[in-house]
Each structure stands twice: as structure tokens, then as C-alpha cells.
Amino acid sequence: MLLSRVAALIAVRFEEPAxxxxxxxxxxSYEREDPFxxxxxxxxxxxxxATWxxxxxxxxxxxxRPVGEGDVTFRPQWSAGGEAVRVELRDGGGCGAGAVLFVDAQALERFLDMTYAVIPAGAESVDVDAFLEELLAR
Structure with missing residues (x-):
């Protein structure tokens, strides 16, 4: 049986400016229909x-390794709870407001492993014909 969707609830820590x-x-959540x-x-x-x-x-x-620029960046970091991924989210309005979150790296890695059971890394694709058909129908 092919999985089409996976989801997980993961504890995160929001770091306040103070x-x-x-x-x-x-x-x-991850779905086969939107593989990226x-x-x-x-x-x-x-x-x-918030939803991202x-x-x-x-x-x-x-x-x-550190990745991303603009609205979203990720980087590995040690925190009080152990190895984490630091997630910085910005509002995109150029004023620098946003949030810093710490996600447990092991929990995130387990979730990503579940997504690879839906579609393996590197096997993602987009049905261009279906996309164009939907776009032109609007």
C-alpha cells in the first residue's frame, strides 16, 4: 500500500526577544500531491x-548546515534540550519582525524519514500538464 500523506506533532520552543x-x-504534514x-x-x-x-x-x-535566506532560514544548533534546528521566520515586509523557533532535530529527522516513504528524496516531480491545465482553467 502506497502512503499518500504523513503527519507528525512535534514539540518546538519559541524564543521570545527577551x-x-x-x-x-x-x-x-506532507502529501504526495505536493512533493516539494x-x-x-x-x-x-x-x-x-501560524501556518507556514x-x-x-x-x-x-x-x-x-545553515540554509535559506529571506523569509525562512534553518540551521543546526545545540540548545538546552539537545540538538535542534533553529528556524527563523520573517514576515517578508522588510521590517525584520518574525520568530525564532527551535525544533528537536531527531523528531524532525524522523518526520522527514516518514516523508521519504511517501516519495524518496530526489524522486519528486511535478505534473506540468496538469498544472498548466489547472492554471488555464482559472
Missing amino acids: GDGMPLHARL AVRAKFLAGHEVI CFDRQMLAEGLH
């Missing part, structure tokens, strides 16, 4: 406080 940390959760994207909903309790879409390859590379 240096205090606030625990959150990220609900990560990992979707993240950040939750405070049961409330979704990340490039799966960039997220995987962020486990090992």
Missing part, C-alpha cells in the same frame, strides 16, 4: 497561531 522560551507544537512542500501549523494548545510552508529539501539540509 530570551524567554515558550513551548509550542508544530503539526507537520512540508506544511507546518504552529499551535499554542489547540489554537493555530517549507521546502522539504531545504528543511532536510537545515539539519546539517
Whole structure:
């Protein structure tokens, strides 16, 4: 049976500008229909406080080296809880406002391994004909 979707709930820590940390959760999801994207909903309790879409390859590379520019960057980092990935999110408006999150590296790696069971790394593709058909139908 082919998997078409995987999801995981991962604990993250939001770093406030004052240096205090606030625990959150990220609900990560990946779908065969959008093979390049990992979707993240950040939750405070049961409330979704932000939603982002990340490039799966960039997220995987962020486990090992700094990647990204602009609105989203990832880099490996040691934190009080162990090895983590530092995720910096900016609003894109040029004012520098945004958030810094720390995601447990092992939990993120386990989630990415689940995504590779859906579509292996490097095997992603886009159905260009279907994309153009949908685009022209609008």
C-alpha cells in the first residue's frame, strides 16, 4: 500500500526577544500531491497561531548546515534540550519582525524519514500538464 500523506506533532520552543522560551507544537504534514512542500501549523494548545510552508529539501539540509535566506532560514544548533534546528521566520515586509523557533532535530529527522516513504528524496516531480491545465482553467 502506497502512503499518500504523513503527519507528525512535534514539540518546538519559541524564543521570545527577551530570551524567554515558550513551548509550542508544530503539526507537520506532507502529501504526495505536493512533493516539494512540508506544511507546518504552529499551535499554542489547540489554537493555530501560524501556518507556514517549507521546502522539504531545504528543511532536510537545515539539519546539517545553515540554509535559506529571506523569509525562512534553518540551521543546526545545540540548545538546552539537545540538538535542534533553529528556524527563523520573517514576515517578508522588510521590517525584520518574525520568530525564532527551535525544533528537536531527531523528531524532525524522523518526520522527514516518514516523508521519504511517501516519495524518496530526489524522486519528486511535478505534473506540468496538469498544472498548466489547472492554471488555464482559472
